[in-house]
Amino acid sequence: MTQALDFASNRRALARCITQIENGSPEMRGLVARLYAQAGRARIIGVTGAPGCGKSTLVATLARRLRSQPISAGLSYPQIAIIAVDPSSPFSGGAILGDRVRMRDLSGDAGIFIRSMASRGALGGLAGATADVVSVLDSAGFDVILIETVGAGQLEVDIARIAQTVIVVEAPGAGDEVQAVKAGILEIADIVVVNKADREGAAQTIAALQSALDLSRPERAPFGAHKHGLPARGQASARPHTLDKSDGRDVQWHIPIVKTVALTGEGVEAVLAAIHAHADYLRASGEGARRRARAVEQDVRARLADLLTRRALASISREQYDALITATIARAMHPDEAAEHLMNTSWGK
Amino acid sequence: MTQALDFASNRRALARCITQIENGSPEMRGLVARLYAQAGRARIIGVTGAPGCGKSTLVATLARRLRSQPISAGLSYPQIAIIAVDPSSPFSGGAILGDRVRMRDLSGDAGIFIRSMASRGALGGLAGATADVVSVLDSAGFDVILIETVGAGQLEVDIARIAQTVIVVEAPGAGDEVQAVKAGILEIADIVVVNKADREGAAQTIAALQSALDLSRPERAPFGAHKHGLPARGQASARPHTLDKSDGRDVQWHIPIVKTVALTGEGVEAVLAAIHAHADYLRASGEGARRRARAVEQDVRARLADLLTRRALASISREQYDALITATIARAMHPDEAAEHLMNTSWGK
Numbered sequence: 001m002t003q004a005l006d007f008a009s010n011r012r013a014l015a016r017c018i019t020q021i022e023n024g025s026p027e028m029r030g031l032v033a034r035l036y037a038q039a040g041r042a043r044i045i046g047v048t049g050a051p052g053c054g055k056s057t058l059v060a061t062l063a064r065r066l067r068s069q070p071i072s073a074g075l076s077y078p079q080i081a082i083i084a085v086d087p088s089s090p091f092s093g094g095a096i097l098g099d100r101v102r103m104r105d106l107s108g109d110a111g112i113f114i115r116s117m118a119s120r121g122a123l124g125g126l127a128g129a130t131a132d133v134v135s136v137l138d139s140a141g142f143d144v145i146l147i148e149t150v151g152a153g154q155l156e157v158d159i160a161r162i163a164q165t166v167i168v169v170e171a172p173g174a175g176d177e178v179q180a181v182k183a184g185i186l187e188i189a190d191i192v193v194v195n196k197a198d199r200e201g202a203a204q205t206i207a208a209l210q211s212a213l214d215l216s217r218p219e220r221a222p223f224g225a226h227k228h229g230l231p232a233r234g235q236a237s238a239r240p241h242t243l244d245k246s247d248g249r250d251v252q253w254h255i256p257i258v259k260t261v262a263l264t265g266e267g268v269e270a271v272l273a274a275i276h277a278h279a280d281y282l283r284a285s286g287e288g289a290r291r292r293a294r295a296v297e298q299d300v301r302a303r304l305a306d307l308l309t310r311r312a313l314a315s316i317s318r319e320q321y322d323a324l325i326t327a328t329i330a331r332a333m334h335p336d337e338a339a340e341h342l343m344n345t346s347w348g349k
Numbered sequence: 350m351t352q353a354l355d356f357a358s359n360r361r362a363l364a365r366c367i368t369q370i371e372n373g374s375p376e377m378r379g380l381v382a383r384l385y386a387q388a389g390r391a392r393i394i395g396v397t398g399a400p401g402c403g404k405s406t407l408v409a410t411l412a413r414r415l416r417s418q419p420i421s422a423g424l425s426y427p428q429i430a431i432i433a434v435d436p437s438s439p440f441s442g443g444a445i446l447g448d449r450v451r452m453r454d455l456s457g458d459a460g461i462f463i464r465s466m467a468s469r470g471a472l473g474g475l476a477g478a479t480a481d482v483v484s485v486l487d488s489a490g491f492d493v494i495l496i497e498t499v500g501a502g503q504l505e506v507d508i509a510r511i512a513q514t515v516i517v518v519e520a521p522g523a524g525d526e527v528q529a530v531k532a533g534i535l536e537i538a539d540i541v542v543v544n545k546a547d548r549e550g551a552a553q554t555i556a557a558l559q560s561a562l563d564l565s566r567p568e569r570a571p572f573g574a575h576k577h578g579l580p581a582r583g584q585a586s587a588r589p590h591t592l593d594k595s596d597g598r599d600v601q602w603h604i605p606i607v608k609t610v611a612l613t614g615e616g617v618e619a620v621l622a623a624i625h626a627h628a629d630y631l632r633a634s635g636e637g638a639r640r641r642a643r644a645v646e647q648d649v650r651a652r653l654a655d656l657l658t659r660r661a662l663a664s665i666s667r668e669q670y671d672a673l674i675t676a677t678i679a680r681a682m683h684p685d686e687a688a689e690h691l692m693n694t695s696w697g698k
Contacts, residue, residue: 033683040680050399052522131684155504173401296678301658303688308657309650311692329645331389334382335480339652343660348697 011113014140018115021132032132039138045275046163048149048156048185053171054195056084057262058271059148065268066144067111077111078143084116085130085149085159113142125306127158131299134162158302160188161295164288165278167191167271170209172201178208186212189255191274197259197267206257213255251285253278312346320345360462363489367464370481381481388487394624395512397498397505397534402520403544405433406611407620408497414617415493416460426460427492433465434479434498434508462491474655476507480648483511507651509537510644513637514627516540516620519558521550527557535561538604540623546608546616555606562604600634602627661695669694 020028047062049055063080071078117130130147137145149159160166168189170180180186192213194206256274260267282288313321324341327333333341369377396411398404412429420427466479479496486494498508509515517538519529529535541562543555605623609616631637662670673690676682682690 029683029685033686036683037680128684293674293678296684297674299684300674300677300687300691301662303684304661304691305654305658307688307692308661308696309654311696312653312657313650325642325646325649328649329642331386334378334385335477335645335648335652336378337382338649339656342649342653343656347657347660 014113014136015115017136018117018133021129021136022117024129032136035139036132036135039135042134042138042142042145043275043279044134044138044145044147044163044165046147046149046160046166047169048160048166048188049169049171049180049193049195050185051150053169054262055148055150055169058167058169058193058195058260058268059146061262061265061268062271063112063144063146064109065265065272067109071143079111079113079141081113081137081142081145082115083130083133083137083145083147084114085126085147085155113137125158125302126155127162128299128302128306130159131162131295156185157188158298161291161298164282164291165190165275167193167275169193169195170205171196172199172205178205178212181208181212190253190278191271192255192257193260193267193271194257195260195262198261202259206259209257213257251281253281253285253287312342315346315349316342363462363485364464366485367466367482370478370485371466373478381485384488385481385484388484391483391487391491391494392624392628393483393487393494393496393512393514395496395498395509395515396518397509397515397537398518398520398529398542398544399534400499402518403611404497404499404518407516407518407542407544407609407617408495410611410614410617411620412461412493412495413458414614414621416458420492428460428462428490430462430486430491430494431464432479432482432486432494432496433463434475434496434504462486474507474651475504476511477648477651477655479508480511480644505534506537507647510640510647513631513640514539514624516542516624518542518544519554520545521548521554527554527561530557530561539602539627540620541604541606542609542616542620543606544609544611547610551608555608558606562606600630602630602634602636661691664695664698665691 017028017031021032045062047055047059059082063082066080067077069078070076115133117126117133134145134147147159147163149156166188168180168185168191170178170192172194180189180192186192186209192209194202194209196202256277258267258270258274260271262268279288282291321342324333324338328335328338366377366380370381394411396404396408408431412431415427415429417426419425464482466475466482483494483496496508496512498505515537517529517534517540519527519541521543529538529541535541535558541558543551543558545551605626607616607619607623609620611617628637631640670691673682673687677684677687
């Protein structure tokens with residue numbers, strides 16, 4: 001676990017490195033690229049769900065449990081990193097601290113590293129910065145990396161792509177409201193957790209989730225197939241699979257619904273068991289490698305889009321740029337036409 | 350209200366046009382550009398909030414109220430369009446219909462056009478497609494366009510940029526949970542609505558929202574200042590304003606918190622009054638024009654990024670591309686390095 005910068009023992013250096021990644025600091029790029037080559041060992045788990053469902057508590061409980069079980073060899077306890085990604089950050093630069101407060105009791109454990117992320121000017125946006133932070137943590141020797149995301153949307157999709165296993169958390173709602181279904185985040189789930197399962201309405205929520213899972217799709221949708229509006233090159237065609245039968249060796253994944261009360265720890269062992277089972281599935285089916293390939297491809301494309309845009313804008317004069325924007329504001333030109341002019345003026349310069 | 354394609358009387362043509370915009374169909378681009386030149390008259394209102402807060406019901410109630418009030422000249426009732434944007438669409442291509450079902454009672458009114466949007470291959474992504482649909486509806490003579498978004502994240506920010514006025518809806522939560530605050534969407538609010546205000550906990554929710562508003566910032570954060578990691582050129586510097594005093598003419602905007610019970614219509618008049626007051630503010634302060642300028646600039650940049658990426662990928666051989674992606678998957682190369690290679694190989698070709 002001795003690494004280039006000995007991050008495991010030097011948390012301050014690690015925190016500084018992450019901040020520079022967030023800021024898109026160009027000095028870090030060499031180091032990040034070196035550390036990327038050393039990564040690939042950590043187990044990366046995404047935990048997402050609507051605000052108030054108890055994600056942070058579940059993450060904290062999972063981290064504590066994982067810390068109490070020695071790594072297979074029995075030599076040591078795993079090092080855990082928690083990354084909390086807050087979509088409000090494009091505006092605030094910071095984050096509402098509610099969730100972080102509840103995680104405070106973990107911070108006394110030297111084997112747990114907690115960090116919240118804010119989007120800044122990193123290449124590839126927040127998802128790119130998160131991917132870089134994950135590989136830094138991975139290369140620094142963290143065994144498990146838990147990524148917590150708030151809300152639903154493209155960001156969750158992009159971050160889910162970084163994780164090997166995505167847990168979608170739902171809490172029993174008022175009546176027929178199943179937030180994970182309404183917000184569309186069930187689409188990215190490998191494991192569904194119904195937290196606060198001691199509350200009224202838990203059975204209905206589970207039934208609603210089960211029927212949504214049964215209806216929605218035969219397998220987890222392939223990630224990012226059309227992110228840039230382009231068919232992904234070299235992507236394996238989606239292989240439909242049967243949920244109800246397994247012939248010979250079982251390499252199918254049946255998305256489990258696990259009931260928990262994260263505050264008391266009830267059901268958390270079952271979540272861990274599902275995480276382990278999903279790791280086996282990813283390996284046995286080859287889906288783990290396919291997912292990583294898709295994630296890398298989309299990451300490269302997002303960074304390419306950023307690089308190209310920076311280069312194009314840098315090679316256009318301020319006057320030209322302002323004239324095009326002004327004409328578009330005045331509706332003398334459609335945004336597509338302005339974008340085309342900008343491309344044609346800058347391309348190859 | 351007679352337009353190029355007479356969309357107002359031909360809903361089927363309008364629906365087909367929107368589908369083609371969603372699909373990124375190149376044949377539509379000429380028409381969309383022509384209609385863009387004719388747009389600029391409609392009032393565009395964004396309504397966002399966490400799942401289950403009652404946004405759709407509020408949108409339906411607002412639409413019904415607006416339909417009952419003649420336009421200022423007294424000549425006719427306004428034509429209303431509702432666009433429901435569902436972030437789950439990148440995967441599903443469709444949408445969970447819960448919200449749409451509740452809007453069904455509106456569909457008998459020929460003055461209301463309802464459409465849900467799914468992201469496909471349009472330039473500039475879902476936000477770009479939504480902007481194009483809005484200008485098509487605008488040029489077709491719709492007086493008010495209501496955009497409903499589910500969830501929180503970059504998508505909401507991008508869509509909020511299209512709207513002139515953003516309403517963030519919150520429902521009383523369990524205890525201290527204020528979802529709009531936790532999900533960060535308060536940052537984009539011009540008007541805050543506490544819906545289901547007859548429920549327990551409404552007073553606490555209002556108090557929590559009020560203190561979040563008081564604390565968070567002196568004015569609405571400028572949109573998209575760093576979307577591409579670049580400082581926005583020519584952007585007006587953020588002018589802090591004082592919340593508590595107005596000297597001379599009041600061109601300040603104090604974000605109001607309005608209580609509603611959308612199901613019964615309670616408080617909806619107050620929401621409309623706030624919408625009208627915000628329109629006055631946008632005009633009197635010049636903020637409306639500044640916002641539109643920022644929105645156009647960001648829209649152009651998003652489309653430029655897409656165009657550049659398409660062009661770059663089209664000018665690279667399949668073998669080169671696959672080799673770079675494979676090397677990155679194998680960690681022989683960092684995604685930034687692969688992106689740089691792709692840019693340098695394609696730039697100017």
